[in-house]
Amino acid sequence: GEDVEQSLFLSVREGDSSVINCTYTDSSSTYLYWYKQEPGAGLQLLTYIFSNMDMKQDQRLTVLLNKKDKHLSLRIADTQTGDSAIYFCAERALTGTASKLTFGTGTRLQVTL
Amino acid sequence: NAGVTQTPKFQVLKTGQSMTLQCAQDMNHEYMSWYRQDPGMGLRLIHYSVGAGITDQGEVPNGYNVSRSTTEDFPLRLLSAAPSQTSVYFCASTRGAGQPQHFGDGTRLSIL
Numbered sequence: 001g002e003d004v005e006q007s008l009f010l011s012v013r014e015g016d017s018s019v020i021n022c023t024y025t026d027s028s029s030t031y032l033y034w035y036k037q038e039p040g041a042g043l044q045l046l047t048y049i050f051s052n053m054d055m056k057q058d059q060r061l062t063v064l065l066n067k068k069d070k071h072l073s074l075r076i077a078d079t080q081t082g083d084s085a086i087y088f089c090a091e092r093a094l095t096g097t098a099s100k101l102t103f104g105t106g107t108r109l110q111v112t113l
Numbered sequence: 114n115a116g117v118t119q120t121p122k123f124q125v126l127k128t129g130q131s132m133t134l135q136c137a138q139d140m141n142h143e144y145m146s147w148y149r150q151d152p153g154m155g156l157r158l159i160h161y162s163v164g165a166g167i168t169d170q171g172e173v174p175n176g177y178n179v180s181r182s183t184t185e186d187f188p189l190r191l192l193s194a195a196p197s198q199t200s201v202y203f204c205a206s207t208r209g210a211g212q213p214q215h216f217g218d219g220t221r222l223s224i225l
Binding site (some may be wrong): 002004035039044048088090100101102103105106 | 216
């Protein structure tokens with residue numbers, strides 16, 4: 001079955017880069033997503049990558065995918081206090097439908113001054 | 114364009130009561146899902162639907178029922194609430210393959 005793992009907590013200083021890591025087990029994963037959740041709110045899609053890509057960049061966000069090691073990372077450049085939130089990695093398996101995503105436990109990012 | 118709308122935002126129930134969590138989307142998405150979020154466990158899929166009239170079970174379906182009579186609506190029913198169902202519930206929808214899921218703001222449910 002699918003399993004997605006993330007570290008629970010990351011603390012960075014404002015202005016530094018943040019790197020949030022995720023590992024997954026299903027080699028048939030087709031799409032991998034990063035969502036952001038602020039306190040008391042729903043999940044906001046940040047970015048996603050198709051499994052045949054190695055990297056995707058979108059302004060301050062860079063996603064790196066190492067398919068061999070089943071490792072996904074999200075880099076946030078010039079981290080700001082507004083980036084403090086929980087970040088979820090999610091994957092959609094080849095055998096799954098678009099309705100079925102498997103989520104990691106989430107990484108809480110704390111940005112300090 | 115409202116996106117995915119969930120009601121109510123908060124609810125407190127007593128053990129054994131029943132209730133329906135509402136979810137509606139106005140994006141004409143075929144695919145809809147219900148997740149629950151518990152501390153330290155991420156989001157877990159309860160039920161999902163690939164189109165009107167078609168539903169299936171996710172990872173944690175016990176104690177919940179769903180139906181999909183229209184494309185827009187995907188209600189989640191708790192038939193006899195239990196304290197273990199205290200959680201935050203999220204509804205999501207997507208157009209389909211390769212498209213990301215859009216989430217509602219969640220329903221915070223407490224069962225006493």
